[in-house]
Amino acid sequence: MRMGYKEPFYKKPLRVRDPVHGFIGYDETEERVINSPVLQRLRGITQLAMTYLVYPGARHTRFEHSLGTMHVAGKMARQVGLSEDEIKLVRLAALLHDIGHGPFSHVSDVPMAVLTKEAGTLPEGVKPEKIHESITLSILLERHEWWKGVLGEEHRKRAAAILADDDMRKKYKLKEEQPILKEIVSGPVDADKLDYLLRDTLFCGVKYGVIDIERIIDCFVPFERGDERWLAVRFDGVVAIEQLVVARYQITRQVYAHRVRRIAEKMLQRAILDAKDKDEEIHTLFSFNPQEERWWKTFLKSNDHWLMSRLEAVATRYPESTCAKMSERLAARRLLKEVYAQYISRLPWGYSDTQSFFETPEQRKRMEKKIAEELGVDEALVIVDVRELKNPLHRSPEPRREGKIIVIDRNGRDQRLEDMKDSLSEKVKVESEKNVYVYVPVDESDREKRQSLYKEYRKVVEKIVERFHE
Structure with a gap:
């Protein structure tokens, strides 16, 4: 059977x-x-x-x-x-x-914060x-x-x-x-x-x-x-x-915070912001509007492949656009190069003036234009990037309970990790700092010539950034 x-x-x-x-x-x-x-x-x-x-x-x-x-x-x-x-x-x-x-x-x-604010x-x-x-x-x-x-x-x-x-x-x-x-x-x-x-x-x-x-x-x-x-x-x-x-x-x-990741992400953001007026669906997605059913339909179908396809379509229709230039470079991994990196607090301007300057998009744009003119490169391919590298080892002076790691000792008493004697967090006092980076195209196929050009660009950009307030 x-x-x-x-x-x-x-x-x-x-x-x-x-x-x-x-x-x-x-x-x-x-x-x-x-x-x-x-x-x-x-x-x-x-x-x-x-x-x-x-x-x-x-x-x-x-x-x-x-x-x-x-x-x-x-x-x-x-x-x-x-x-x-x-x-x-x-x-x-x-x-x-x-x-x-x-x-x-x-x-x-x-880009979603920028376009939503504009809308x-x-x-x-x-x-x-x-x-x-x-x-x-x-x-x-x-x-x-x-x-x-x-x-x-x-x-x-x-x-x-x-x-x-x-x-x-x-x-x-x-x-x-x-x-x-x-x-x-x-x-x-x-x-x-x-x-x-x-x-x-x-x-x-x-x-x-x-x-x-x-x-x-x-x-x-x-x-x-x-x-x-x-x-x-x-x-x-x-x-x-x-x-x-x-x-x-x-x-x-x-x-x-790897430099290649930072550069690639800024290039992608530039492509998105340039494409906003050239592609209706990109404009819809990045102009957050929860009251519109159209926004939700666009959001639900959006992912990495969707975005890259939309950017490629824009690049095809507008071959001279910033979107096209950035998209083509990302696809070929022909990225911009970091020619300048510095803590904002170490620039010779005075910290408060420097910080307020770099937080203003218009001022960063002025600096990008100046750098492009001095280097003789396309202004669309120059990026002044400002970001804060948060240090999780830094001991915060904030006394509130929320957001702190609480340790219970042998006697059942509680204290913050950073307040414990001899703890790692107690020893580290380095604060998180804002940094300024400059990315530009260094398009030279020969390695030695590329290194020479990189050094030349770095000297020029350093002088521009550190004297820009004059």
Whole structure:
């Protein structure tokens, strides 16, 4: 007698294999969210934007990072003894935390802030640099039709309350959740950081972000103050936490702030800003307007490939445009070169005058024009870039509890990590500083001639920048 196949008596577990954490399990609710267009869109958005131009393996996306963050958040929640309902809520918030990102992740933030401000459509209470977080909340709380049969309104409201800052929580009249839930998802030592440090390290092929995640999670404890519960660390976990702080510092300098990444991202932003008046869909996406259905339709289909296709179309129609020049260089990896880099505080102008100058786009444009004239290069290919490199090792003088790593000593007393005697954070006093960089084309195929031209450009640019106030 032929035996037919029979379904096993047990239910097959829902899980996916992840290169960082091994198997990541999920329940049926999480499965529906994962399979929704909102989450699937993240498969097309790289985690580190154009970092793959310097670290070729950095092609991982916001999608797998979201799964990893959910996994780590669940482990942290169980470690500190949260209820099953709270664990489910924290995992959902972690899974959904990045759904508002535009193409190439944070690269979209600058052009979206610029164009939204120009259009006058920035929602009340939303800071330009926090638009992607506002989009996340709008998706959860306003796009009800996107969630039919996927996730109930109560779950969405509570997840949004964990992800929202105080202003957005008031705007949407969300009930405040326990601080410990928010800190697991978005705090000084959260699931987001624990996942991206390991994931970015793996795919970039570097060792700077290596952390002992199991030891770190094992040292988490709940800390109660009145009716509030916070996330804290046992005293014997300080070394593991300091390892994480150092890892963030090192990977920031070697990966996130790498000059090739900075240059490529500024070139892409220039291409986007130039294309805004040449492509209707690009203008629509980067002029954030949650009141328009058209904006949401454009957002839902947008990803890295969509953006590059739109920019290539603009380049074809306008071959002499800045968009065309930048897009062609990015496609061929013929990037601009960094010929000047300096701390703003070290320029001989007086710090306050220098800082205010570089924060003004019109003044940076003047400097770009002057540099282009002196070097005899195309002004469209000169970029003066100003950015702040945050130092996670710096001891902040801010005394407030929120945003600080709390350590519980042998006697059950709490103190901030940076206040502990002999701790790494106590020893480091270097503040974060703003830096100015200048990128220009150095188009010479012969290596020796290129090096000679680079040195010549660097001397000219240094003189222009440091004497520009005269």
